[in-house]
Amino acid sequence: xxxxxxxxxxxxxxxxxxxxxxxxxxxxxxxxxxxxxxxxxxxxxxxxxxxxxxxxxxxxxxxxxxxxxxxxxxxxxxxxxxxxxxxxxxxxxxxxxxxxxxxxxxxxxxxxxxxxxxxxxxxxxxxxxxxxxxxxxxxxxxxxxxxxxxxxxxxxxxxx
Amino acid sequence: xxxxxxxxxxxxxxxxxxxxxxxxxxxxxxxxxxxxxxxxxxxxxxxxxxxxxxxxxxxxxxxxxxxxxxxxxxxxxxxxxxxxxxxxxxxxxxxxxxxxxxxxxxxxxxxxxxxxxxxxxxxxxxxxxxxxxxxxxxxxxxxxxxxxxxxxxxxxxxxxxxxxxxxxxxxxxxxxxxxxxxxxxxxx
Ligand SMILES: [Zn+2]
Numbered sequence: 001x002x003x004x005x006x007x008x009x010x011x012x013x014x015x016x017x018x019x020x021x022x023x024x025x026x027x028x029x030x031x032x033x034x035x036x037x038x039x040x041x042x043x044x045x046x047x048x049x050x051x052x053x054x055x056x057x058x059x060x061x062x063x064x065x066x067x068x069x070x071x072x073x074x075x076x077x078x079x080x081x082x083x084x085x086x087x088x089x090x091x092x093x094x095x096x097x098x099x100x101x102x103x104x105x106x107x108x109x110x111x112x113x114x115x116x117x118x119x120x121x122x123x124x125x126x127x128x129x130x131x132x133x134x135x136x137x138x139x140x141x142x143x144x145x146x147x148x149x150x151x152x153x154x155x156x157x158x159x160x
Numbered sequence: 161x162x163x164x165x166x167x168x169x170x171x172x173x174x175x176x177x178x179x180x181x182x183x184x185x186x187x188x189x190x191x192x193x194x195x196x197x198x199x200x201x202x203x204x205x206x207x208x209x210x211x212x213x214x215x216x217x218x219x220x221x222x223x224x225x226x227x228x229x230x231x232x233x234x235x236x237x238x239x240x241x242x243x244x245x246x247x248x249x250x251x252x253x254x255x256x257x258x259x260x261x262x263x264x265x266x267x268x269x270x271x272x273x274x275x276x277x278x279x280x281x282x283x284x285x286x287x288x289x290x291x292x293x294x295x296x297x298x299x300x301x302x303x304x305x306x307x308x309x310x311x312x313x314x315x316x317x318x319x320x321x322x323x324x325x326x327x328x329x330x331x332x333x334x335x336x337x338x339x340x341x342x343x344x345x346x347x348x
Contacts, residue, residue: 007331010338016316041342049295049310049341052288056196059206061188068184068210072217 004032009039013046165229172220184213187230190312191237197307198241200296208244212237227321234312234322238304287345294344295337302337305330 005025011017012025029036165186171179191212195205215236223232295306301323308314308322316334320327 007328007335010334011316011331014315042338045291045338045342045345046310048288048291049306050313052292053197053311054292056193056205057202059192059202064188064192064206064210065184067206068213071210072214075214075218 004035009042013043166225169220169223169229180217187233194237195241197311198304204244208240211240231318231321238322242300294341298337302333305333306337
């Protein structure tokens with residue numbers, strides 16, 4: 001028998017065929033033992049697959065959610081950088097200016113220890129950001145770190 | 161306030177964080193299960209399932225509301241599963257978590273150890289293990305079709321919608337996949 005309706009068998013078994021197609025496949029099955037056998041085997045296979053889906057491995061949802069948030073924030077940060085380059089450059093210079101104030105000026109002269117704490121905090125914040133941002137931003141932040149190192153040398157020189 | 165998936169998605173388009181959280185809560189298990197079923201790699205599935213939600217957040221405005229939200233979201237997810245090898249891997253290298261076991265185990269290793277009970281139960285269990293190991297070896301699109309059909313119980317029309325192909329194509333994928341699976345079982 002020509003034209004066995006092979007790819008129609010699963011939709012037929014799942015009741016997805018239009019009435020005319022359904023009737024055509026049913027007629028064919030009546031006269032074709034080969035397709036009847038196929039249909040029976042497919043029926044068993046579909047049933048077995050449906051009943052035995054292996055469960056996925058367990059997952060720590062808290063960690064998964066935190067990663068999702070971090071990745072989404074990093075992407076938003078990146079978009080902000082591409083779309084608003086001037087404000088970011090401005091905020092970077094402001095941060096730089098603030099740093100100069102903290103290191104060189106401010107009320108009273110900070111001791112070496114205070115300086116180290118301030119630097120560690122600033123560096124820590126930058127490194128935290130660094131973890132979340134993409135390569136382009138990393139370059140810019142590395143420039144910030146370079147500024148910090150320059151200021152470090154400046155402070156050492158003024159102390160010495 | 162209406163809390164259907166579709167209504168929540170429209171709120172996400174207006175940058176409603178609470179609506180996003182609700183959709184994540186509703187769909188994260190499905191996303192994880194489906195990504196893992198198609199990719200069979202825990203780390204890749206983790207990456208792709210998160211990716212789908214990021215895309216959902218960014219593209220919520222383009223959800224036209226004609227399709228069901230679930231179909232639209234499955235499409236985001238399955239496309240990412242099928243593309244994942246081509247994508248930039250920087251994030252995974254950057255954020256790799258040493259505390260977590262790698263997801264390289266095979267399906268057979270994940271199956272519960274068969275009880276020492278010779279007879280029907282054991283041979284049936286072995287047959288099921290062999291069946292899913294064979295699903296693992298199917299080409300990705302065929303595996304996606306089998307998974308969407310058997311696991312998510314989507315109709316042919318819905319699978320066609322998710323994969324953006326014709327129903328005839330879905331039928332061909334499914335036919336080929338089931339033919340392969342049947343051969344695997346018959347060879348045993
Ligand atoms: Zn026939």
